[in-house]
Amino acid sequence: MxxxxxxxxxxxxxxxxxxxxxxxxxxxxxxxxxxxxxxxxxxxxxxxxxxxxxxxxxxxxxxxxxxxxxxxxxxxxxxxxxxxxxxxxxxxxxxxxxxxxxxxxxxxxxxxxxxxxxxxxxxxxxxxxxxxxxxxxxxxxxxxxxxxxxxxxxxxxxxxxxxxxxxxxxxxxxxxxxxxxxxxxxxxxxxxxxxxxxxxxxxxxxxxxxxxxxxxxxxxxxxxxxxxxxxxxxxxxxxxxxxxxxxxxxxxxxxxxxxxxxxxxxxxxxxxxxxxxxxxxxxxxxxxLLQPPVLEIPPTIKGTDDDDPLMIFATHYYDGLTLITKHWNRLYNVDVFGVMRGKYLAPAFALKVGETAIRNCLRDQLEAIRKEGLEKMGIHPCLFTEIGIPYDMDDKKAYKTGDYGSQILAMDANHYALEGSGASGFTLWTYVGTTPSISSRPSGTSAELRATPGYRAAEAFVRPSPLKTNGSVQKYGFDLKSCTFTLSLEAEKPTVEDQPTEIYLPEFHFPITRIKVEVSGGKWTISTDEECGAAVQRLRWWHGEGEQNIKIEGVKRKAGAYGEGSADSDDYGYLDQCRELASCSIM
Structure with a gap:
């Protein structure tokens, strides 16, 4: 499968x-x-x-x-x-x-x-x-x-x-x-x-x-x-x-x-x-995929026989405060990785106050982990093979109310950190649309599944991303609040017809009639292609050499409002269309 x-x-x-x-x-x-x-x-x-x-x-x-x-x-x-x-x-x-x-x-x-x-x-x-x-x-x-x-x-x-x-x-x-x-x-x-x-x-x-x-x-x-x-x-x-x-x-x-x-x-x-x-x-x-002990210094193998060109630096990261307390704290957090590496004279200096500082702190920690891998292991892709949030926050409040606001904020902060870290990729631990159990599924349907069947906090993890780039990525990211994706790259030569830069645009945030695109130059198209049995919306961009930038705006909505619109409303989007298919599962 x-x-x-x-x-x-x-x-x-x-x-x-x-x-x-x-x-x-x-x-x-x-x-x-x-x-x-x-x-x-x-x-x-x-x-x-x-x-x-x-x-x-x-x-x-x-x-x-x-x-x-x-x-x-x-x-x-x-x-x-x-x-x-x-x-x-x-x-x-x-x-x-x-x-x-x-x-x-x-x-x-x-x-x-x-x-x-x-x-x-x-x-x-x-x-x-x-x-x-x-x-x-x-x-x-x-x-x-x-x-x-x-x-x-x-x-x-x-x-x-x-x-x-x-x-x-x-x-x-x-x-x-x-x-x-x-x-x-x-x-x-x-x-x-x-x-x-x-x-x-x-x-x-x-x-x-x-x-x-x-x-x-x-x-x-x-x-x-x-x-x-x-x-x-x-x-x-x-x-x-x-x-x-x-x-x-x-x-x-x-x-x-x-x-x-x-x-x-x-x-x-x-x-x-x-x-x-x-x-x-x-x-x-x-x-x-070489995975050292969690948050510990990787092995010193750069330039040795172990410095394998087909090796990937596999690492894990969790926001410990959120994971242990099972609560998204928007007021403060701690630069744990910085403390572990002796970055601060005292742990008090590692305190980060305010949500912007917290998000930037998560990003900086992931970037520091990636750079440490380069320093100790050599030039290898950095893949976060585990990262994520606890969904059962605040005594599973969201399962009763259907309000996944805290999960959205925490998940978005993690993705913001990943996008800004320069990592080559990640695997999310763990997301499932239903609550896993070693026993058979109960005959009734839980409030959690009735409220958001299969896509809890999806606006945070369904995100656009570059698929192929003609040039080296300098930075990219998705601002959930404004529903805006930006990408900067450095191209050695202009794109040829059959090798454009490609960006995945999920219809979740970017319904085809509601997309605004700005580019530093060149031309672009958006199409929906059938791939492996699924419809995938892509933006293809043909651009010149040198520094190139693109900005793509989608539908800005209130957090958690997906699926509340109607076909005639401005908020009608991807989930509304899917919900019309009664037997459809959102994956």
Whole structure:
């Protein structure tokens, strides 16, 4: 279907906090057992906070799932995945270190899928053009210098927030008083302390667990029922004494200190090379989308053998304040990326006041991310493979009222930032016209779907964009408020007849009878072409060489007013026409 409708697809081996059993998605259940971990104990030990095992699932705190990255289950399994040979040499299964075992199965699974796609014969390159590295890789404990303190880079705290040392203790059944946090308009703040008492239950598989269920053979030196880190001398389980608080902050073999970038440049890149080799052995010359850890400094590979001309810098960005609070704050926001890169003498200077400043701040952050990729990785396209907003803002108010004003403003701000950043593209995470559910759709129709069937806040994400340019794009953007698209480019030579600059003009904003165009020179036409079973409205522009500019104005309307007009009114437009087709879905 993707090929039929002209989509280009890249494969995303997706995970969040390792697996669904630790509050996210990704790896299968057996990976926990292979690592000597019992996921049934996560709730009691708080090694992970999971919705369906939460004491009262109806009150599960919003966005707390992402704190699982800094709880013991994920800290352990990610450390074993990336650095098991260095930090857990006793963890041998089927004659391999757990790191090789996990990575080997992961890469083999991806390669198998690549082979099946290749064997299909009509998808490779024509539709599926690239493969991304594992989604949002996390370092686990690698490069943490002090297990008794929060790592300096840990910016998210919500609910109980244990230090790595406290997490090891509660994961082994010991009671600990742990600081608690909430997330407010200015970030996380401490709310108190909570006694976490697992009453002797541990995160570790019992010593009598039957490994034959999965058919693997565990080395006798790897003892079940005991903390893997205690087995490697990090702490003494008989006295609950921490012995090596900097165990993960250096190489256990050489003693060389491992800085924060060391994880990416060493462990992540070692894995990337193996993954790339496996995929390219099947998908010859496909694009490889290298995704470093979120908002972290990319690997320093510019000018090296890893500086692959068919590599894309894949990165993610979310407006953290909006994402965590699930509210679009028009008064202020924070330059989070600037703070992380030491741009300000104090975090207070990173505060941006007013909606214009907020929008510009988002744009500047995305541009800084793109430029950092150029500096560290070399000249590669920058693709934001995740960016977006939470639709369930303000306790899902829009679902009841049909007023998506906040979502429109937030989504438009994100698109404004993308257009101004110079990025090569993005994939939106996530937009669907209906609310996804693991269960069957209820028999009734929700208020959300009755109010805006299939196109929530569409005016913000249905936007014009350049499709082909005869020259290099200097800047472009769409001003939703005035419904105006502008494009500036630099052309080395005049356009020829069969190679004009092409701009996609969605009828949503640009009904054919209501378009005004201004150009610096040349001629233009607008036509609607049938493409992959859909009607696509394009502006084609033949222009001269040098600096060229175009301005296109559409129908300016009040936010959220789409679909309220009639055929005889000035506001009659694309959605009105579509609504006349009762069985039509807006995509």
């Amino acid at each position: 993707a090929k039929e409708y002209g989509f280009y697809v890249f494969m995303d081996p997706h995970q969040d906090v390792w697996s669904r059993f630790s509050g996210g998605s990704g790896a299968p259940l057996w990976t926990w057992y292979a690592c000597g971990i019992d996921p049934r104990s996560f709730s009691t030990t708080q090694a992970a906070v999971v919705h369906n095992t939460y004491p009262d699932p109806a009150t599960f705190p919003k966005m707390i799932w992402s704190t699982n990255y800094t709880r013991l289950a994920c800290q352990t399994i990610f450390t074993l995945f990336w650095g098991g040979k260095e930090y857990a040499p006793k963890a041998i299964i089927d004659g391999q270190n757990i790191s090789d075992y996990l990575q080997g199965h992961y890469i083999a699974a991806c390669k198998h899928l690549a082979k099946r796609i290749h064997e299909a014969g009509d998808l490779e390159h024509d539709c599926i053009i690239g493969w991304e590295t594992v989604n949002e890789p996390h370092r686990g404990l690698i490069s943490v210098q002090d297990l008794t303190a929060y790592p300096a880079q840990q910016k998210l705290h919500k609910g109980t927030s244990p230090t790595p040392w406290q997490a090891m203790l509660t994961g082994s059944g010991r009671a600990c008083e742990i600081d608690t946090y909430d997330f407010g308009s200015f970030g996380p703040y401490k709310t108190g302390r909570e006694l976490v008492d697992p009453e002797g239950m541990t995160m570790w598989l019992s010593k009598d667990y039957d490994d034959t269920k999965y058919g693997w053979k565990r080395d006798p030196e790897w003892k079940l029922g005991e903390c893997i880190w205690a087995q490697h001398g990090v702490w003494d389980a008989s006295t609950d004494t921490l012995l090596k608080k900097d165990y993960f902050g250096k190489s256990p073999q050489t003693g060389e200190v491992l800085d924060y970038e060391g994880y990416t440049n060493l462990f992540f890149m070692q894995h990337y090379r193996k993954y790339k080799e496996a995929i390219r052995s099947v998908f010859k010359d496909c694009f490889m």
